[in-house]
Amino acid sequence: MKKLFTSAILAFVLSIHVYAQERTYFDENWEKTSQDKMEYYRETSPKGKLTLIKDFYKNGTLQMEGLASDITPNNEVFDGKVTWYTPEGKVMSIVTYSNGKQVGPAQTYDEAGKLSEDVIYKADGTFNGTSYTYKDPENDYFYNSMTVFENSLPVKTIIYDEDIKGIRYETITGKEGKYETKFYGDKGKYLGSGSSEPGENMLVDYYPNPMRISKIEKYKSDGSVKEGIIYSKNGKILQEQKKNKKDGYKTTYDESGNKIGHLVYQYDKATDVYTPMDGEDYEFNNDYTQISSINVYKNGSIILNKSYDDNGKLLSEKILKDDVTEGIKYYSPDGKLRSTVTYKDDLPYEGTAYEGLSELQYKDGILVNTRTYTEDQKLKSEKKLNTSKNTYEATIYNDKGVIVYTFTQPLNENEDYYNFTGQIVQYVKGKPAGKASVKEGILQSGKIKLKMANGIKELERNGKWILLKMYNTDGKLVQDSKVLADTGEDYFSGENQAAIQEGDLFDIFE
Known part of the structure; x- marks a missing residue:
């Protein structure tokens, strides 16, 4: 009889346990689902007046645990400390709640398990505390x-x-956004500070990984540079400049410490301006690893400007006299002379110029051919002068080299880039598909599609109206309207979607 009684008690206890602990299955969006489709599951059990929630990843690793007065999925009312875990079982965050409201300590950890946030929330929703980020060059975090x-x-x-007590800079922000930044060098040596307040200031730039000084500049109260030093990554001085009450100078060195340039300034007390007078003015790229340009001065005027690409290769040399351009020489990456453009009255006169991804050919002071290329040097467009017809004839290609538009444009309208005038032929799959006539940016006849940043616009002339349809990037019609074509000067005010500019033709699509 005693054995039978004990078995009955055990069965009763087990039944209570099974009843008290419930399991619910969820999909990847935390919507309830069946066991065979679940990505997470939840076990709940009573703890006094609250319920203990334990969420698990599909493989059984704990995902979250905490107490709640309401366990409704996605609308839980937590009380006390709640902890979330990564799929690897590391603590991801610990948050303290009071009746569903975040109040008290909260900690968050990054993927490596390092503390990224340690704060205390107050009842009004604000918090005090500290956040941290850590060096990770692979993710563009170059400093702690x-x-x-x-x-x-x-x-x-x-x-x-x-x-944190070594090389660094500290920014302290006060009321109304006012700030002060203190700069420190090697071994935490204090260098100086800069602030949002007027007066003499300092700015220090740093190379990353490892952190070291790249530039120190001291400014006068008017914001102009008083003195400065640029350092190479090996710590040697690349450039130093100083301006005093009478004159100033800028001296440039190579990475071995050899002097390569020296510029002298002349100070005008009446205007409080320092004018470059004689010598070479070297400018560096943003990270001071390459020379971006050199200006050569003589008697206060630039007589030579050299421009370099991102790899430090010479791109061009501009020759000037009395601040007027006389010619430009262009160079290939291998250093060979690519072309020469002569100037007349400070304007291109003869030769081929290279500006970014464009190639411009001049003859007798007239632009006779313009070619533009993509980043991978594929021809994007070509615009030629037809002297017999006194017009420009242009062809525009897509990235596969297929014609998308051709247009003709009167010679005297070439400079009016915004109020475009021309006859356009639109192509589909390389074949003519429609014509449109445009005068001063207003569609006169025909129909045309243009690719815009936010989708496609389709314009069609119908009597005095221009029918306008706008499509989003998914091809869905989002606007179907009409605009009076003859609206005078107000036609181009603001961003009139019915206006056509020459640049619209270059945002090509297939």
Whole structure:
């Protein structure tokens, strides 16, 4: 009899346990589903007046645990500490709640398990605490940082390398957005500061990974540079400049420390301006690794400008006299002379010029041919002068080299880029598909499709009206309207979607 009684008690206890602990299955969006389709599952059990929730990944790893007074999925009312975990079982975040509201300590950790946020939330929703980011060059995080918050606003940020007391800079932000930044060099040596307040300031730039000084500049109260030094990555001086009450100078060195340029300034006390007078003015790219340009001065005027590409290769040499351009030489990446353009009255006169991805050919002061290319050097468009017809004839291609548009344009209308005038032929799959006539940006006849940043617009002339249809990037019609063509000067006010500019033809599509 005693054995029978014990078995009955055990069965009763087991039945309570099974009844108390419930399991629910969820899909990837935390919507209830069946066990065979689940990505997560939840187990719940009573804990006094609250319910303990334990969520698990599909493989049984704990995803979240915490107490709640309401366990409705996606609308839980948590109470106390709630912890979330990564699929690998690492703590992802710990948050404290009071009756469903985030109040108290909260910690968040990054993928490596490092603390990224340590704050305390107040009942009004604001918080105090600290956030952290860590160096990770693969994800473009080149420095460590720490930011302190008060009432949800950043009041102090420190950008540093390995040691928070070593090389770094600290920005302290006060009321009304006013700030002060303190700069430190090797071993934490204080260098100076800059602020949003008027007066003499300092700015220090740093190379990343490892952090080291790239530039130090000191400014006068009017914001002009008083003195500055640029350092190479190996710590040698690349450039130094200084301006005093009488004159100034800028000296440039190569990475071995050899002097390669020296520019002298002349100070005009009446205008408080420093004028470059004689010598070479070297400019560097943003990370100071390459020379971007050199201006050569003589008696206060530029007589030579050299321009370089991102790899430090010479692109062009502009020759000037009395501040007037006399000619430009263009060079290939191998250093060979590519072309020469002569100038007359400070305007291109004869030769082929290269501007970005465009090639411009001049003859007797007239632009006779323009070619534009894509980044991978495929021909994007060509615009030729037809002297017998006194017109420009243009062809525009897509990225596969197939014709998308051709147009003719009167010679005297070539300079009016915005109020485009011309006869356009539109192509589909390389074959003519329609014609349109445009005068000063207004469609006169025909129909045309143009690719825009937010989709496609289709214009068709119908009497005094222009029928306008706008499609989004998915091809869905989002606007179907009509615009009076003859609206005078107001036609181009604002962003009139019915206006046609020459540049619209170059946003090509197939």
